[in-house]
Amino acid sequence: MERIFDILKKPAVYYSLLIAVLAVVGGAAWAVYETQIPPEQPIDFPHNIHVGLQIQCLYCHPGAWKQASAGLPTQDKCWACHQQLTKYWDPENPVPLNQWPPELQKLAAYVENDEPIPWVPVAIVPDHVHFKHRPHIAAGVACQDCHGDMSSVTVAENPQLMNMGWCITCHQQKTVDDPVKREKLISCETCHY
Numbered sequence: 733m734e735r736i737f738d739i740l741k742k743p744a745v746y747y748s749l750l751i752a753v754l755a756v757v758g759g760a761a762w763a764v765y766e767t768q769i770p771p772e773q774p775i776d777f778p779h780n781i782h783v784g785l786q787i788q789c790l791y792c793h794p795g796a797w798k799q800a801s802a803g804l805p806t807q808d809k810c811w812a813c814h815q816q817l818t819k820y821w822d823p824e825n826p827v828p829l830n831q832w833p834p835e836l837q838k839l840a841a842y843v844e845n846d847e848p849i850p851w852v853p854v855a856i857v858p859d860h861v862h863f864k865h866r867p868h869i870a871a872g873v874a875c876q877d878c879h880g881d882m883s884s885v886t887v888a889e890n891p892q893l894m895n896m897g898w899c900i901t902c903h904q905q906k907t908v909d910d911p912v913k914r915e916k917l918i919s920c921e922t923c924h925y
């Protein structure tokens with residue numbers, strides 16, 4: 733795939749050919765990204781409860797600022813907080829594990845077995861697309877402009893398809909007054925390796 737995208741650095745005459753080729757070889761493979769249906773997760777993690785508690789997005793997804801990928805919290809990070817919830821751990825009046833809410837019993841089992849929680853990706857673009865959170869956050873684009881209002885969802889879902897048209901539409905909207913920047917933000921090699 734990298735090779736193919738090297739061609740993008742060559743004159744525009746190649747583009748239509750490239751699009752034709754990729755449409756044939758890539759159609760099926762990328763179809764998986766073209767859905768907004770949230771997958772089954774190992775734990776039904778309630779975003780609404782946690783965001784409602786004012787826990788910052790970056791507390792659980794710190795990479796959204798520092799790295800290419802936002803990252804997901806480990807079971808230890810969940811536990812560091814959950815083991816302090818006196819609702820369950822009150823030494824005077826401990827709640828037996830089998831009376832905890834079922835999703836928290838699952839969390840406790842991952843912690844007990846020291847097993848990473850196998851979260852299923854929801855927000856994802858294909859490997860040939862160059863996406864980094866950082867320039868977006870730095871330009872003042874909010875998490876919810878791309879991921880929707882997470883305080884109203886339980887398991888994460890995409891509010892729109894994360895396809896090329898979506899990226900380019902916003903890049904055009906954000907650069908109405910800046911033709912130079914626009915040219916860069918809509919040129920193929922900005923988003924494709």
Ligand code: HEC
Pocket residue numbers: 775776777778781782785787805806807809810811813814817819833835836839
């Ligand atoms: C900073 C603290 C904190 C962190 C981190 C945290 N939680 Fe929570 N979580 C809470 C609080 C507080 C509640 C509400 C507890 C209550 O009122 O029953 C809650 C509720 C929940 C519930 C709902 C329980 C129910 O009553 O049905 C689940 C499931 C859950 N958390 C799972 C997780 C998982 C999985 C992680 C890690 C990805 C995590 N939490 C990380 C504080 C936290």
Ligand code: HEC
Pocket residue numbers: 773777779782783787788789790791792793804805851852853854855856875876879882883886887888889
């Ligand atoms: C307490 C920890 C916690 C907080 C706070 C939190 N998240 Fe999450 N987030 C998770 C976990 C765990 C998952 C994986 C489960 C899932 O996809 O539902 C996740 C998944 C996601 C996903 C999908 C990721 C993927 O794998 O494709 C997005 C997007 C997301 N969160 C955005 C946000 C935003 C935006 C906020 C703030 C408004 C936020 N989250 C706050 C724990 C958290």
Ligand code: HEC
Pocket residue numbers: 789790793795796797800801802803804855856857858863865868869873874875876877878879894
């Ligand atoms: C400009 C749109 C945009 C903004 C703003 C944005 N995201 Fe994302 N986010 C994406 C895209 C696109 C992906 C898929 C990235 C990939 O597959 O490499 C993604 C992936 C994720 C994931 C999945 C896990 C990962 O590491 O890739 C999480 C979690 C996430 N974003 C959280 C956040 C949080 C938290 C914020 C705010 C601090 C935020 N995002 C802001 C577009 C955005």
Ligand code: HEC
Pocket residue numbers: 857861862863864867868871873877878894895898899900902903906917922923
């Ligand atoms: C909601 C609006 C929005 C969406 C959606 C969006 N972007 Fe952006 N993007 C921006 C803004 C704003 C900037 C920063 C422009 C600047 O430099 O001021 C940016 C910058 C970038 C850059 C950095 C360009 C550089 O300076 O090197 C890349 C790469 C990029 N976006 C890729 C993507 C991809 C890929 C997608 C879709 C998966 C996407 N963007 C979706 C608004 C958006």
Ligand code: HEC
Pocket residue numbers: 747750751754755758759762857858861894895896897899900903917918919920921922923924
């Ligand atoms: C702002 C980011 C952005 C720019 C600029 C961009 N693309 Fe894309 N492109 C994407 C994303 C995201 C995908 C993956 C999602 C999809 O298939 O729509 C993609 C997918 C593709 C695909 C695969 C389509 C398919 O059938 O799955 C081709 C071919 C492609 N781009 C060619 C180009 C060409 C040629 C240009 C320049 C004229 C270009 N892209 C500019 C973001 C961008």
